[in-house]
Amino acid sequence: MKFQGKTALITGSGTGIGRAIAKKFVENGASVIILGRRREPLEDAAGMLEGIISQKNTGSTVRIFSGVDVSEEKGINDMFAALKNDGIVVDYIINNAGVSGPVTCFANAPLDEFKSTVKIHLTGTFWCSVQGLQVMKEGGKIITISTFFTEERPLEQRPYRFRSPYTASQGAKNRLAEAMSWELVDRGIISIATNPGPVHSDRIYKTVYPKAASEFMRVSGFESLDPEHVDAASKELLPLLGEGEAVVKEGVAKAAEKLGADAGTLASLLEKIQSIAEKVQNNTSHMIANREFLSQEQVAESVLNLCDEEISRILNGKVVPGDRVFYPVKAHIGTATPGVHQPDFGDAVVFTVDAGTMRDAKRVEFLARHVEKNGAKAACFISSNAPPEVQEYISSRFHSHVIDVASPDEVGRWLDTARKNIGQIRAVVHVTGSLTDTRLTGLSRAEWDGLVEKFILTPSMVSQKALEQFVPGGGRDPRLYKDAKGAVMIIGPDLPVGKKITGAQRAQTEVFRGALRPFTTTVNQELSDVLRSRVRIFTILPGTVSGAEPDDKKIADALNFLVSESAASSALVTFCVDESR
The missing domain is CATH 3.40.50.720 (NAD(P)-binding Rossmann-like Domain)
Known part of the structure; x- marks a missing residue:
């Protein structure tokens, strides 16, 4: 054998x-x-x-x-x-x-x-x-x-x-x-x-597709049920899918009594969720040549x-x-952003800074001066884990506070403070800093967890807290997102710089860039196609495969594009700005 x-x-x-x-x-x-x-x-x-x-x-x-x-x-x-x-x-x-x-x-x-x-x-x-x-x-x-x-x-x-x-x-x-x-x-x-x-x-049939179907219903509401009631009802109804008629009828009645809702409406909601789940499954199968999972x-x-x-x-x-799936995809990754007339930023631009080097600090300085020169008030919230010289360099030049950038409550509170004290927030820019050259398989668990926190969890959390600023209450009631505006930019991690960069060095950085690309693409699809908003999250991945120094001006150009009217209609949401010729 x-x-x-x-x-x-x-x-x-x-x-x-x-x-x-x-x-x-x-x-x-x-x-x-x-x-x-x-x-x-x-x-x-x-x-x-x-x-x-x-x-x-x-x-x-x-x-x-x-x-x-x-x-x-x-x-x-x-x-x-x-x-x-x-x-x-x-x-x-x-x-x-x-x-x-x-x-x-x-x-x-x-x-x-x-x-x-x-x-x-x-x-x-x-x-x-x-x-x-x-x-x-x-x-x-x-x-x-x-x-x-x-x-x-x-x-x-x-x-x-x-x-x-x-x-x-x-x-x-x-x-x-x-x-x-x-x-x-x-x-x-x-x-x-x-x-x-x-x-x-079972996961795809009993969990993923039905939950996706119920999310479509939550986004718009259903009959007399608003999004929060659809959400609560779905939690009670989804376990009934696939059960016999008597079990479903009894379960719907119990859900109606528990939620104080009309049993007929809940029965219709369950039927609609099942119909959409089956449609999602059918649409997916039609992307496969022989239509078989x-x-x-x-x-x-x-x-x-x-x-x-x-x-x-x-x-x-x-x-x-x-996979065998012919999945139609727009070209979500670009190089240089389209050129736009220099915008007047007008409102506040907040920088959340998880930087570890003076190179990162000088990038923040360049971008903050750029937005201030063009009408914005810049506020910098610097990670308490940043080296003292980085904290001092930024704080001595801009309105700044040192905070725990990994804390959702603290980030949310400081964004609220910025909005109250310096005005409406036009954009939130999160700077991840760069990955130090390290052998991933030699890391301790604590060291690995720190990298995941820094390059995946914190950027996503800051993005969500920014969304709460742009659309207060939009998480609970997604209807509020329609036509809303706002801009989030995640910068980094950079590709390594040097004359002789190895494949291993690039691969280490790509682990975390590889998380941000699908994250950015997925969230923007939701923001545009599902929620019908004009809020966008861009990810900028500086550096080149040849190891050349990044050009911060190209990041500033990307920020100009992000706050422009053109950004909302762009399929491109991730930019490797230094790879352009």
Whole structure:
């Protein structure tokens, strides 16, 4: 058998795709280590797997680690410590564990759920891979499963409306798989990612599509129900999908009594949600040539093929599309922004600064002077983690405060203060700072968490707090977004600068840029196509692949474009401004 004598560890393997992968490995002679949060599905899966082993008489084994949440450091540490202590060698780590995360417009997405989604998908993948190295040898393989909605082509980025934390973390996972291939080559360990398309699963049919359908209803309201009532009703009604007529009727009656709503209206809402969910599914299938979603077994077969010795050597470091979906996408990524007449900024422009170097401080100075020269009042909120010389440099030149830029409450409070004291906010500009040259797979968990906070969670949180300034109450009532205006710019992280930049150095930075591109594309699709607003979030990614110094004037030009009337009609929302010739 092809994998006789080998051992595969599969995260999230009690159900769904993970279970199918474990089954495929066992059928091909491998021993498996399965893990997850709940014991019952793992024990059920183990019984099935042991039956196959007995039938095939392979001598393979099944080992369970229950209560292991891939996002939690201790559980992963303890699992790999136990495997190492027992002398187990793991040949394949399959990063499969995941959650759907909140299925709602970013403006309404709870920040704690955003964070937990990133923690499970991205940090879980990172930490399981890094800790797994202690039980892997040369020839080992790490296969990371992502999603077709984070596929990137030249100047093209797929959005995934209502799934901003999911698509941000999955995009970063793809780039992480690439970065690990560079960093682990000296150990002889291969890293590959694969992006399956829609897969037949309970998650997609019972969670993602129905929740997306209910979000469409929440955005507009339904009959006599306003958005908040639609949201509350959906939480009661969605579990009824797929149940028999009697169960549905009883459930609707209970929901009506609990919410003080009309049972007929709730029944109509449930019917409408089901209809839209089916339409979303049907529309997606029509983007596939044979109109068929993948089976879990097909995904498992793809994963085992990527574990093949020859195929894995050929594809090391690649993100392998496995979706078959012809998904129409606008060219959301550009280089230089279109030229516009110099605008009069007029109102306040707020800079939130998570900078770590004097180069970052001088960028803030250049941009703040630019907006002040053109009619704005600039306010700078500087991270308390910034070096003292950075804080002093900016504070001595502009109206500034040192704050905890990672605190949603503090950022929101200071934005309120800026609006009250210096006027209506025209734009919020968040400066992430740059990634220091570091080997990602050598980071401690605290160091990794700090990078995720700095380059993914804080920019997204600041963006949401800015949206609350532009459209007060818009999270709860999305109808308020119609025709509203506002501008957010995320700057960074920069590509590394120097004459001899390695592929590994670029790949490290791309992990976090790889989160911001799909995040930006997804949120802008919601803002324009769903909420019908003129609010936009641009991401500016400075630097060049050749290692040239970034030009801050090009960032200033991008800010001019962002606050112009033209920005609202632009499909381009992410700009690599220094790559223009």
